Amino acid sequence: MAKNIMFQGTASSVGKSLLSAGLCRILNNHGYNVAPFKSQNMALNSFVTKEGKEMGRAQAVQAESARVEPRVDMNPILLKPTSNVGSQVILNGVVYKNMKAMDYYKKKPEFKKYIIDAYQNLDNNFDCVVIEGAGSPAEINLRKNDIVNMGLAEMIDSPVILVGDIDRGGVFASIYGTIMLMAEEERARIKGFIINKFRGDVKILEPGIKMIEEKINIPCLGVVPYMDVNIDDEDSVTTRFDNKNSGEINVGIIRLPYISNFTDFSPLEIEKDLNVKYIKNTEELKDMDMIIIPGSKNTIKDAEYLFNNGFDREIYRKRRKGVPIIGICGGYQILGREIVDPYLVESDLNRINGLSILDIKTTMLKNKTTTQTKGEFIVDSPVFDDKGDIVTGYEIHMGETEMLGESSHILRLEDGRLDGAISEDGTVIGTYLHGIFDNDNFRKNIIKFLKKQKGIECSDESLSYYELKEKEYDKLADNMEKNININKIKEIMGL
Incomplete structure (x- = not known):
């Protein structure tokens, strides 16, 4: 059986996708055959596998970081919004149907078998699986039929690391509030938390980290500096739409x-x-x-x-x-x-x-x-x-x-x-x-x-996009290894 770990976030866009990609590269560098997994992804960015199956782009990126071929088992359900209240549902890489949000919510219990089958396929073929949640596990209105956060962690018996985004402010409150809205057995799955997108002197943050550790009795596994990496984002909740280039x-x-x-x-x-x-x-x-x-x-x-x-x-x-x-x-x-x-x-x-x-x-x-x-x-x-x-x-x-x-x-x-x-x-x-x-x-x-x-004068300078991506994955992994207790994460996973 593969060893697993799951990143859940205090909110959307806290950096779960990138941290998952980085951990995939780190574990592969350490000699493990790694697969990413996200049971349900909502995004308009998708990828097509060699078999012609459609899956979330984020999991294809994570697979690339793990140096493995993307496969639809890594993302069995993809939701592609077609309106404010509906999505095209992609099940195991094939269009299932267009569904309104409430209809999909009612159908979720039936989708569990597809999620479990997909995960077991990875479980049987890889040394470890890095799992990404969606949104926040503290969305208590969605907990009943959850198939992507704590509901999924229970289904596949995965330990959880909670990720908070300090760049948007209120990181301690979001970590504390997320954990306090969980049931006792759910809290027990959280083995550590990471503060992501930090700018400044970490020593100023340390008293707050100590206080929150005492309040929730869960250790901080690292503070990750804000990273400027050229790695594909999961969805349109992104800063990439902000103009940052300076070319002519x-x-x-x-x-x-x-x-x-x-x-x-x-x-x-x-x-x-x-x-x-x-x-x-x-x-x-x-x-x-x-x-x-x-x-x-x-x-x-x-x-x-x-x-x-x-x-x-x-x-x-x-x-x-x-x-x-x-x-x-x-x-x-x-x-x-x-x-x-x-x-x-x-x-x-x-x-x-x-x-x-x-x-x-x-x-x-x-x-x-x-x-x-x-x-x-x-x-x-x-x-x-x-x-x-x-x-x-x-x-x-x-x-x-x-x-x-x-x-x-x-x-x-x-x-x-x-x-x-x-x-x-x-x-x-x-x-x-x-x-x-x-x-x-x-x-x-x-x-x-x-x-x-x-x-403008033309130069012969050539840039291989593949080589650039490889450098960015290595840059992400190096930054994470410097700022996160990777040995502790491996210990949590049982590696």
């Missing part, structure tokens, strides 16, 4: 209300020459040297949002000036003439006009395409100059897109299908391939084009 080339990613898989743009954010900005209003588009329309979990609603808020007019202006425009997945669909949804799989509207920049039409279908793939560029463009190059990525979409007129595809995929479309002048492209910017040559050629457009 402005890349605008339109922040759609239902934006999904914004981790597609992590490789752009680490390029020092780029100033990547998530655009919330049309005024911000005016200085952009390239515009990206990202993926969407509700393409029709997001297309409606663009028209209602005047983005279409500003996009047309930039288009006339020759500014490159790239659409990924839902963004690709929005660039076309029309999106129809005859089965209402995404929204309550059955059709909407697109931006009509690409000569394509998309029809939403009942079945979702989820597959890893690679493709060869079959056209050339002044923007990416990649004809003959091979790129890899993955597809997650409900729609099927057809060419109208004489538009050209851009990729021939390994299974023989053709993907994407390109404008006649080659400056507007769309593709279903998520992760396309992970391909170093594709990304570098676009940057080279943008530099030439602005008269």
Whole structure:
């Protein structure tokens, strides 16, 4: 049986995902075969396994940190919000159905068997499992049918480490309050707490740590400094949407209300020459040297949002000036003439006009395409100059897109299908391939084009995105080992 440990948080976004990823790397460095696990994940960022199963991006990142292949057992339930009160439920990597929150809540007891089966598969194949909770275990209104925090810890008999975020303030109150709202048997599972995202001199914090340890009779296992690491976030509750870049080339990613898989743009954010900005209003588009329309979990609603808020007019202006425009997945669909949804799989509207920049039409279908793939560029463009190059990525979409007129595809995929479309002048492209910017040559050629457009000297400096990610995982693990009692955590796990 695998040894396990679970990170639960005093709230959402306290750093559970990153700490889980870091511990996966540490334990693997110590010689263990490690798997991450999160029973239920709510996020619009997802990943497709080699088997074509859809899972939460955070667990794929944690698997990457653990140096193992992501598998759907690591995240058996994924909830992808489609509205304020409903989500598409992904069960064992396949669409189950769209459900309202109350309907899903009532159904949760039936999902326990899938969670236990998935965990047992990891239990049988790995030395240890690092488990991530969701939200907070102190959400007492959700405790009855809990399958992701203390309810899960009971199901799989896991010890728990509680994580508090000092950056948002009130960390001692949140730790104390969380524990006091638990039943006695639940408190007994908490073997330690970690204070995360600390800035300043830890000596000033030490008296408070001593006092809270005495009040709750649970030891502090470490104080982790605020970490600036380039590792994909779990969901849109993130600081990544804040503009922090200082490059000379402005890349605008339109922040759609239902934006999904914004981790597609992590490789752009680490390029020092780029100033990547998530655009919330049309005024911000005016200085952009390239515009990206990202993926969407509700393409029709997001297309409606663009028209209602005047983005279409500003996009047309930039288009006339020759500014490159790239659409990924839902963004690709929005660039076309029309999106129809005859089965209402995404929204309550059955059709909407697109931006009509690409000569394509998309029809939403009942079945979702989820597959890893690679493709060869079959056209050339002044923007990416990649004809003959091979790129890899993955597809997650409900729609099927057809060419109208004489538009050209851009990729021939390994299974023989053709993907994407390109404008006649080659400056507007769309593709279903998520992760396309992970391909170093594709990304570098676009940057080279943008530099030439602005008269910036091009260098031969090359950055491998894979190597950069490896350095970031090591940086995260090193920081955690310096500031957390890892030996104590291993002892708690029984290692």
